[in-house]
Amino acid sequence: MENEADLFYRQMPKVELHAHLNGSVSFSTIEKLMARKPHLNIEHNMTAILSGQKRTLDECFQVFKVIHQLIDTEEDILMVAKDVIREFAEDGVKYLELRTTPREDKNTGMTKRSYVQTVIEAIRQCKNEGLDIEVRLLVSVDRRHGVEVAMKTVKLAEDFMRSTDGFVVGLDLSGDPTVGHGGDLLPALQKAKNCGLKLSLHLSEVPSQVDESELLLNIPPDRIGHGTFLHPEVGGAQSLVDKVMKNNTPLGKNVLSNQRSTIKVYEYIPPHKHQSDFGPLVFCSIQTDDRGVFCTELSKEYQLAASTFSLSREAMWSLSQKAIDFTFAPDSLKQQLHQKWFELHPSLFQ
Numbered sequence: 001m002e003n004e005a006d007l008f009y010r011q012m013p014k015v016e017l018h019a020h021l022n023g024s025v026s027f028s029t030i031e032k033l034m035a036r037k038p039h040l041n042i043e044h045n046m047t048a049i050l051s052g053q054k055r056t057l058d059e060c061f062q063v064f065k066v067i068h069q070l071i072d073t074e075e076d077i078l079m080v081a082k083d084v085i086r087e088f089a090e091d092g093v094k095y096l097e098l099r100t101t102p103r104e105d106k107n108t109g110m111t112k113r114s115y116v117q118t119v120i121e122a123i124r125q126c127k128n129e130g131l132d133i134e135v136r137l138l139v140s141v142d143r144r145h146g147v148e149v150a151m152k153t154v155k156l157a158e159d160f161m162r163s164t165d166g167f168v169v170g171l172d173l174s175g176d177p178t179v180g181h182g183g184d185l186l187p188a189l190q191k192a193k194n195c196g197l198k199l200s201l202h203l204s205e206v207p208s209q210v211d212e213s214e215l216l217l218n219i220p221p222d223r224i225g226h227g228t229f230l231h232p233e234v235g236g237a238q239s240l241v242d243k244v245m246k247n248n249t250p251l252g253k254n255v256l257s258n259q260r261s262t263i264k265v266y267e268y269i270p271p272h273k274h275q276s277d278f279g280p281l282v283f284c285s286i287q288t289d290d291r292g293v294f295c296t297e298l299s300k301e302y303q304l305a306a307s308t309f310s311l312s313r314e315a316m317w318s319l320s321q322k323a324i325d326f327t328f329a330p331d332s333l334k335q336q337l338h339q340k341w342f343e344l345h346p347s348l349f350q
């Protein structure tokens with residue numbers, strides 16, 4: 001196992017806004033899955049990228065295919081989702097937005113609807129067990145699958161948003177950024193926005209996507225995943241930065257995952273640089289993305305950001321608190337979370 005973060009960062013209350021369910025599966029849960037399916041002959045180095053290792057973007061996306069092989073029944077999904085939620089809670093995450101791509105499996109009878117239903121059941125069970133974490137769900141559209149599938153996914157997300165007491169809050173656009181064109185999916189994304197789903201879009205995760213990002217930013221999204229290459233200094237365009245600033249769109253940032261793939265740009269923009277590049281306000285949250293695949297924790301991401309950019313513990317606390325405002329939670333829950341941060345502050349800074 002890799003090192004844990006300092007107690008301070010583990011105990012600091014945190015908000016995780018960007019966690020792909022199947023990318024967040026821990027070593028111990030993978031062990032349980034491997035025991036259930038020994039015939040697949042899957043080994044740990046096929047499901048995680050350890051410290052010091054580098055993979056191409058394509059190799060990173062192959063890892064998800066292996067993990068998907070291990071998780072192909074409702075029983076698996078229930079165990080995985082409950083373990084992931086519990087582990088985030090153990091790392092001090094008080095509010096979690098999970099996202100996942102509905103999958104079906106003809107052999108096991110799992111359907112896209114039963115898949116989403118099972119994730120919601122896991123969230124409900126964790127709540128009933130009294131875990132100190134609020135969880136919401138975003139349904140993911142994989143950009144590889146084209147607009148027809150995307151339309152059906154939006155319909156599924158809409159149905160669940162209306163029938164599940166607010167557990168489903170939004171739609172995520174993700175998948176290998178080098179495959180397909182986000183512009184083709186605009187009708188589906190627009191439909192999602194119109195029916196009240198919040199939109200979180202992966203964009204400018206790789207260079208040379210200015211046209212696509214222009215189109216996606218016009219919708220506009222409620223949050224951006226990565227946005228690594230939006231800025232003209234790294235091959236983006238000022239018009240993209242202007243759009244993000246005009247709408248004050250929050251950017252989710254990953255520190256570790258980018259060190260382990262071939263994306264060389266350091267993705268996290270520290271507040272002072274963020275201010276000069278993206279305007280007077282800090283619209284930036286720290287997140288894990290794929291905590292299992294990249295062997296990280298949200299507490300580690302915070303600690304790494306602090307040491308890399310020489311930020312104080314107070315500054316990191318402010319970042320974690322500010323992220324409450326970027327959640328897709330209703331105002332009443334945001335207020336409860338602010339209250340929690342207020343109450344916990346003295347115990348960490350005495």
Ligand SMILES: CC(C)=CCNc1ncnc2c1ncn2[C@@H]1O[C@H](COP(=O)(O)O)[C@@H](O)[C@H]1O
Pocket residue numbers: 020021022023057060061064099100101140142174175176177202205257261289290
């Ligand atoms: C270098 C690298 C892989 C960084 C991570 N950046 C990502 N960019 C786009 N889509 C992603 C990323 N990480 C996970 N996903 C999406 O999340 C899926 C896994 O979670 P799930 O099956 O939706 O529950 C992947 O198949 C992919 O569609």
Ligand SMILES: [Zn+2]
Pocket residue numbers: 018020174202225289
């Ligand atoms: Zn992501």
